[in-house]
Amino acid sequence: MNRIVPLILAVALFMEQMDSTVISTALPAIAAALGVGPITLKLALTSYMVALAIFIPASGWMADRFGAKVIFRVAILVFMAGSVLCALSGSLVAFVAARFLQGMGGAMMTPVGRLVLLRTTERRELVSAMALLTIPGLIGPLSGPPIGGFITTYFSWHWIFLINVPIGLAGIWLATIHLPEVPPVETPPIDWRGFALSALAASGVVFGLSVMSLPALPPAAGIGATALGLAAGLLYVRHARRHPTPLLDLGLFRNATFRIAVTAGTIFRIAAGATPFLMPLMLQLGFGLTPFQSGLITFVGAIGAITTKFLARRVFAAVGFRTVLIAAAITGAATTAANAFFTPGTPYALIMGLLLAAGFCRSFFFTGINALSYAEIGDAEASQATSMSSVLQQVSLALGVAVAAAILEGSTALKGHALGLADFHLAFAVVAGLSLLAVLPFLRMPRDAGANVSGHGGRPEPDSIAVK
Template identity: 80%
Template sequence: MNRIVPLILAVALFMEQMDSTVIATALPAIAADLGVGPITLKLALTSYMVALAIFIPVSGWMADRYGAKKIFRIAIMVFVVGSILCAVSGSLLAFIAARFLQGMGGAMMTPVGRLVLLRTTKRSELVSAMALLTIPALVGPLTGPPVGGFITTYFSWHWIFLINVPIGFLGVWLATIYLPDVPPVETAPIDLKGFLYTAIAASGIVFGLSVMSLPALPIGIGIGATVIGFFAAVLYLIHARRYPSPLLDLALFRNAAFRISALSGSIFRIAAGAIPFLMPLMLQLGFGMTPFESGLVTFIGAIGAITTKVLARRVFAAAGFRSVLIIAAITGAATTAANAFFTPATPVLVIMGVLLMAGFCRSFFFTGINSLGYAEIDDRQASQATSMSSVLQQISLALGVAVAAAILEGSTAFHGRALSLADFHLAFAVVAGLSLVAVIPLIGLARHAGSAVSGHGRRAALSEDVPVK
């Protein structure tokens, strides 16, 4: 496998993933400079997520129409321009607008990067390539808090965004030289009505859930936006059944491997999305750690995630997708449940050991579930599959934060007291149970599903060593 391709894509995706979490640590400092409260500034987080939700669905069509490599490079530059504008923003409105522009670039980078990987990677090497590409999604949220805390404490919050400039230009240069050209393919005219429905649906749901879990605005606004989002989603479902070339093709779900991957992956990702929200808060509010200290503790999970790239291909070839994914989901749930027993008296090394194993398990699960989703997708559906997967991932991550926040708020309201360590313990227990639910769809997965990609079973021996079709 030409490892330079997934590594270039991984660097760009890491920049996007880390930036989405690094800002959280710097919110008080940014808010002070802009003359607003930290809670109000959380609208900047929401605007980024809304941009992702709106533009991810159209990214696949753009990559098909104009070429995936070209769109990928443009996406990086849009992200860099948004980063510069964030650093020079002098008002809340300007900062929110800059974050929205960043989100537009980020929306293109993730699905288009996966599309480049799918169309340039052999079947037998997809698991290894996907393992490299999965690392940024796991490492980014973990490294964001300590990096953000360090830069804000010892330099200035502006450098959180300015550091993206050299990284972005390096990514464009490497992509220009090393990424293979993925030529445009013939596409139908863009589904404008479908784009309108999906934009309202995804942005309404993501914005609504974000506002409800991070109440910078009255909760009624969040509920209203969520209801509108779900209504638009229903309208899109009706539209997609009648339109010959819908923006997001629901026919993908007829493929059993893709359907199970989407369902199980979304459920597990809700739980995974809750953990980066819960763990730093518990360590800071419950254990009395500083943001930088808590970030150094949670960073250990990144090491667990990185180690999977060495083992993933051999493990999936030996046991197959079904067995490995079920085991990874169960052990991931167990390590999440262990967080419910942590107290300030728990040795830090014990906490870090559990987080190390948790990162290992979640990385295995996401490497496998992402590879499985594309294992039986032909080339004509590749861009549709990457767009659909990215939309589901973004919504499920937003749901993760909303679920975690709802548990904390519900627990404090029920007991009639301020937020305490017991509330975090309850949240981790519920999230662990949700992780186990992800196992249910996997039980119905065929034993040798995706064997041409995993290399497991007799069918793998008969598959040709050709790029994914």
């Protein structure tokens, strides 16, 4: 495998994933500079996620029409432009708009990066390649808060965004030199009605859930937006069944392996979305730590994620996707449940050890689920599959934060007291139970599913063809 390809894609995706959370610890400083409150400024977090939700569905069509390598470099350029405008913003409106532009770039970066990998990687190398590409999605959200806190404390919040410029330029240069050409393919005209409905559905759900969990607006606005998004989603399903070439082809779910993989992944990502929200808050409000201290503790999970890269291919080849994914889901749920027993008296070494194990389990799960999703997807469906998977990922991550926040708010309302450690314990227990449900789809999956990718059972593998 040409390792430079997934590494280039991984660096670009890390930049995008980290930037989605890096401003969380810098919100007070940015808010003071713009003359608004920190809660109000959280609209910038929401605008970024909404942009992702709107433009991800169209990313696959654009990659097919204009070439995946071209769109990937354009995505980095758009992301860089949004970063510069964030640093130059002098008002709330300008900052929110700049974050939206960043989200447009990020929306193209993630699914198109996966598409490049799918079309340039041999089946037998897909697990190793996906292990590299999974790392940014796990490390980015964990590294964002401590990096943002460090830059804001010792430099200026502007550098949170300006640092993306040299990284982005390097990414464009390396992509130009090392990424193989992925030529355009013949595509029908874009499904504009499908784009409008899918954009309204995904952005309505993501915006609504985000507003309910980060109440910069009245909760009624979040409930209304979520309801509107769900209604648009139903209309899209009706539209997609009638349109000959829908923007997001629901026919992909007829593929049992793809359906099981995205269903289990969506369920498990609720915990993945909730944990980065709950853990720093618990360490700060329940343990009395500073944002930077809590960020240093939670970052240990990134080490567990990195170690997976060195083991994934051999483990999946030895026992297969089904067994590994069931084990990873169970142990991932167990390590999430362990957070419900942390107290200020718990040794930090024990906390960090469990977070390390949690990062390891989640990385194994997402490496496997990402490779399994595309194991039986043909080349003609690859762009649709990457777009569909990315949309569901964004919705499930937003749902994780919303579920966690709803549990905290409901617990405090029922008990009639301020947010306390017991409320976080309850939230972790519930989220762990939800993530355990990810095991259920795998129980009906054949033991040899995806063996042409994992190599489990000695299944013959093609030596020279890219993923089809």
